[in-house]
Amino acid sequence: MERLSNLSYKNQRLLIILLFSLVPVALLLTFSYLPVFKMFQYSFTSWDGFSKKMEYVGFDNYKTIFTRPEYFTVFKVSLYYFFATFVQMGLALYFATILSFNVRLKNWFKGILFFPTLLNGVAIGFIFLFFFKPEGTLNTLLDLVGLGAWQQKWLLNPHLINISLAFASVWRYMGMNFIIFLGAISSIGSDIYEASEIDGANRWHQFRHIIIPSIKRILQLNLILAVSGAIGVFEIPYVMTGGSNGSGTFVIQTVDVAFKYSKLGLASAMAVVLLGIVILVTILQRVLIKEEK
C-alpha cells in the first residue's frame, strides 16, 4: 500500500495544503458563490419564491427596472449616508489618533467607542427609535440642557428623518472604522515618533506627516467599504421606519419586491443591478484616488 510518508516532502506538503483548504473553499463556494450564481439565474425568471416551477423570462426583469424611474429615485436617500460616511471616517480617525497616544482611561474609551459594533443592528434600531421619539431621549436631553426650543419630531419631519437615520448609522459603524484605524496606527514604530520629537515635531506634525501617510492604504480601504455601505444601506432604516416617510433605500425596495409582492425574479435582478453599481463605484474610486507608486 502506498504510504503517505513515501511521498516526497514537497508532495506531502502540497497534499496537506490541498486537504486543509478543501473545507474553507467548500464553505466559500456553498455560501458565497453558489447564492450569487443562483441570484443571477433567478434574475432571468419570474419566480415567486415558492412555486416549484420557474418560468424563464429573459431580460424582462432588467427591462422593468430600467424603464421605471421610481426604482432609482431612492438612490438620493443614499446621498445622506454617503455624506455621513465622511463624518464617520473623520470621527473614527480623530478618536483613533488621540487614543493611540498616552491618554488617561485609554482602554475604557476604546471599549466605549467599539461597543456599538458589538450590538445587533435590530437592537440598535429599537434603541434609536426610542431615542428619536417626541418624548424620547434626545428631546428630553435637549430640554435638560436648556435647548428645549430645538426639540423636533425627528422622524416625522421629512427634512430631518434621513439625517437622523444617518446619525444612527454613524453611531453604529464608527467603532469598526475606529478599530481598524487604531490597529493601523499602532503598527507605526515608536522610534519614528521619538525621532520626530527630537526634530521638534508637535502632535499635529506627527499626525500630518507620519500617521496619515502610513495608513493611507487603510484609509482608502475604509473609504471604499463605507461608500459601498452607503449604497447598500438597509437595516437601520428598515428596522426604524420600514422605509416609510421618504427614508426608503434601494435594498429596502428590493426586499419589498421580493417578499411583499412575491417577485423574487425581479428582486434578484435588482440585486444584480445593485452589485453592478457597487462594483462600478469601487472601480471608479480606485481609479480616482490612485496615486503614483
Added chain:
Amino acid sequence: MKKTKAVTSLAALTLMAGLFAGCSSNNNTDNTAATNGGNTGTGTEATAAPEGDAAKDIKGNITVITQRTDIVDTVFKDYAAKFNEKYPDVKVNFEALSSYEDQIKIRMGTSDYGDVLLLPTSVAIKDLPEFFEPLGKMSDLEQQYTGLEERTVDGISYGIPVTVNFSGVIYNKQVFKDAGITEVPRTFEQFQTALQSIKDKTDAVPLYTNYAAGWTLTQWEADLATVAGDREYVNIAQVASDDNFVPGQPHYDLYKVMYDAAKNGLIEEDPTTTDWESSKADLANGKIGTMMLGSWAIGQIKGLATNPDDVGFMPFPTNADKILVPLSDDYNLGVSIHSQNKEAARAWVDWFINESGYPTTEGGGMSPVKGAELPEILKQFEGTDVTFDTLAPAKAGEEGWVDAIDKEAEIGLWQPDFKKVIIEAAIGNRKDSYDDIMKDLNDKWKAARAKITAAQ
C-alpha cells in the same frame, strides 16, 4: 516526525469523510420524504382522523408551528395535555415563530416545516397542493365548517380557519361618553364628527393609526366589504372593474376616512414612532378613542383594561344601505405534505378546531364549526340592521385574481405601503394630494388587470 504528518493528514481525511457523509445521509432522508410526499400529494385522498377507540392506535411525534409566541409555553402546553388524554401515544412539540409569515416562508423552501402549521397567506392559492396535505373535499367538509372557501383549490380544502374574524372599529365607550357621543356613528360624516368631538372634548387621541408598526394599517382593507355594503364586492365586482380607486368606489371612500382623519389632526401626534403594544393598553384605558382592527384584538385589549366593559366594537362607517360586517378567516391550519405522521397531525387539526376552544377563547373570534354560539360582544347586534356574513368567493376560473393583480401592480392591498403614503400626504410630508395617490393606484390596477386577465 514523518509519522506525525501522516497521522495528521489521515485525521484530516477522516474529518472530511465525516463531513461529507453527514451531508449525504441528510440528503437521502430528504429525498425519500419528498418522494413520499409527492405521491400522496397528487392524490386527492385525504387522511381522515379515525373515530372512537382507533384514536389509541395513532402514534407519533408531531411538531406544531404557531405564531402565538405569547401563549406557546402556557396555553398550548395545556392543550397538548388535554390532547394526550384522547391520543396518549402522540407526542406534540410546539414551535412558535415571532414573525410567522416571513420565517415560515423561508422554511417552506425545504421539506422541514413541521407537521401542523398555519397556511401562510402569501402562498398563492394554486400552489397550496405543493405544500399541504388535502384535508378533504370542500363539499363534505362544508357540512361541518365555515370559511373553507378561502383556502380551497379545485374543490379540495387544504386548511381550516383557526378562528373566524370580523373587522371594524374597536373603540373606548368611556371616551365616546366623555365626548358626548350618544349614538354609535354610522356614516362617514358622523364618524368624522365623532372623532372631532373626541379631540375637542377629551384628551384622548381620536384615531390611532399605528403607522410605525405597518401591518396594523392593513387591517383597514378588511373593511372594504362594509364600505361597499356588498358581500360580492371584494372577490367578484372588484376584479371585473378597471376603476377600483376612482371617487365613489369603495376603496376611495375607505381610505378617505384615513386621509381626512390625518388631515384634520385627529390621529396621533407623531405617527412615525407609534408603538403597537402600548397602543392596546392606551385604547383599553381611555387614552385612545378608536382603532381599526379585527375581532382578534378585542380579547387582548380587554385583558389590559381596568374596566373591560369600556371596550366596544362597531362596524366601519359606511354610506351603503345596509351594514355588512365581513367575516373572514384568520390563519388556516393545515398539515405539511412532508409530515411523517400525517394521521397524528390530522388528529391535532381536528382536535384543535373542535375541542380545544381556541377559536373563541384565545383566537378571539367565532368558531368555524357550524352552529357554534356567537361571541358575547356580538349579541348587541342581534335584531339590528347589522348583518354578519362571509365574503362571496370568486367566480369559477377567477380564483386568486385579486391577489394576482395586486402583486403584479405592486399596489399592496394587504401591505402597509400606500396607507403610509396616504398618512404622509395628509399630514403635509408629501406634495401629492389624495386624488393623486388614488389615481396612481388606479393606473397600476388597470395595467396589471389587463395583463392578468389576458394571461388567463
